[in-house]
Amino acid sequence: MHLKHLLLIATLALIAACGSKKEKEDAVDENLSETELYQQAQTNIGNNDYNAAITKLKALESRYPFGRYAEQAQLELIYAYNKTQEPEASRSAAERFIRLHPQHPNVDYAYYLKGLASFDQDRGMLSRFLPLDMTKRDPGAARDSFNEFAQLTSRYPSSRYAPDAKARMVYxxxxxxxxxxxxxxxxxxxEAYVAAANRGRYVVENMQETPSVGDGLAVMVEAYQRLTLDELADTSLETLKLNYPDHPSLQNGQFVPLEEEDDNRSWLGKATLGLLERAPPLPPGETRANQDVRRMYEESRQEIRTELKQGEAAKEDVEAADRKPKRAWWNPFRLLD
Incomplete structure (x- = not known):
């Protein structure tokens, strides 16, 4: 047997042994009482061994569903899932606890952990070590977290977790x-100016007291100017000057658009005088697929027209040939009746 085969067998045996050892360590003794299970889970949490704690807490809940520690085990299971970076499991456990125990004295903690799970859901390993701009990422989890913290602060304004929830809501x-x-x-x-104006107006109307309100006004001014809606543009500009006189879009009291509209060609288009320039931007609501379908339709219609014209011409030639006097094949100078 080759040496590499021996090494492969030894590696597989080692992996199997480690897996078997891990299963034995994670296995929960069936003879443990409810108190012993809970105490072991507390010890695991104290040692930051949250996976082992999850195993003990789930065993506690399944074996003693109506015991004295069952509800507390469900709460601590939410916390343990949160610590193991399992936001979906944490949110699911929190929702289950809220549904089963809506009048529990610590149900506010379940609401808080649910919002915290969504808060950390899109903050993966890379965002901890790399300077990622969180404002450019999908805001779905952030919106869920905001709504869940809002439920906590509205239902339990005196909760010990409300101040931290409010601070996170501001962020x-x-x-x-x-x-x-x-x-x-x-x-x-x-150049989708209507959509841009709507986004800016949404920030101004619904997100007051955020640093982005001035930016929303600047977007409205620029979009309305591009749309030649002078009255709306002037009103937005006056509001911007009055409330945000130091906004970067204002230079010496004059509004400077962020996007240049005069020449949007790329360097390749400028260098080749537009000969190799790519297609211009599509208008709002238009797609390349729609343009391709219309182009194919026009080409097919032109081909049909050409074929019809050729068919009509051939028919006319046949009719003209039929109208000509025919001659006998044996005597080309004699006309047939």
Whole structure:
């Protein structure tokens, strides 16, 4: 037997042995009482061994569903899932606890952990070590977290977790407003001015007291100017000057658009005088697929017209040939009757 085969067998045996050892360590003694299970789970949590704690807490809940520690085990299971970076499991456990025990004296803790799970859901390993801009990421989890913290603060305003929830809500509100501004700038670059104006107005009307309100006004001014809606543009500009005189879009009291509209060609288009320029941006609501379908339809219609014309011409030639006097094949100079 080759050496590499021996090494492979030894490696597999070692992995199997480690797995078997891990299963034995994670296995819960069936003879443990409810108190012993709970105490072991507490010891695991104290040692930051949350996976083992989860195993003990789940065993406790399944073996003693009506015991004195059952409800507390459900609460601590939410916490343990949160610590093992399992936001979906943590949120599911929190929702289950809230549904089963809506009048529990510590149900506010379940609401808090549910919001915390959504808060950390999109903050993966990379975001901890890399300077990622969270305002440019999908805001779905942030919006869920904001709504869940809002439920906590509205239902339990005196909760010990309400101050931290309110602080996180301020952060999330600022993040969501900044995301709306990023989307508005995206629309400005693609000349979708109506959509950009709507995003800016949404921030101004619904996200007051966030740092992005001034940016929302600037987006509205630029979008309305592009749409030649002078009255709306002037009103938005006056509001911007009055409330945010130091906004970067204002230079010496004059509004400076963020996006240039004069020449949007790329360097390749400028260098080749437009000969190799890519297609211009699509209008709002238009897609390349729609353009391709219309082009194919026009080409097919032209081909049909050409074939019809050729068929009519051939028919006319046949009719003209039929109208000519025919001659006998044996005597080309004699006409047939």
């Amino acid at each position: 999330l509100r600022n993040l969501l407003a900044a995301y709306e501004i990023h989307v508005a700038h995206y629309y400005l670059k693609r």
